[in-house]
Amino acid sequence: MSWERVYQLVTRIPRGRVATYGQLARALRLSGGARAVGYAMAACPGGRGIPWHRVVGANGCLLIAEPHAALQRRLLESEGVPLEAGKVSLERFGWSPARPPAARTRRRPAKRR
DNA sequence: CATCTGACGACCG
């Protein structure tokens, strides 16, 4: 399969939200697992409006190397997705590919802090 | 056609 599928899904990630490699991989049933998505993103073509910066590691951390990580961080923050200790709070900004939750901008599901 | 090269994540010691 071509990576097109991955790109399509990534494009579906709403602004202000992020998805993890593993999550995308499972959503697409990629045999290669998260790795496959990683490979796909590495080959991600530019100039197509693919929000590649909305894809983060399983832990919500940025995986790519500098200087791209800095850019990703900047882009995310410009979308309202803050990085805490170098990581995105998947609890708050994680997006489910098949199950987009209602906008919980400030509503806490059961998590209290 | 053979090889190399990357944006992962789960598991184990």
Next chain:
DNA sequence: GCGGTCGCCAGAT
């Protein structure tokens, strides 16, 4: 908590 191992795909040279 940290570092090493393993499974994996497609495109470029």
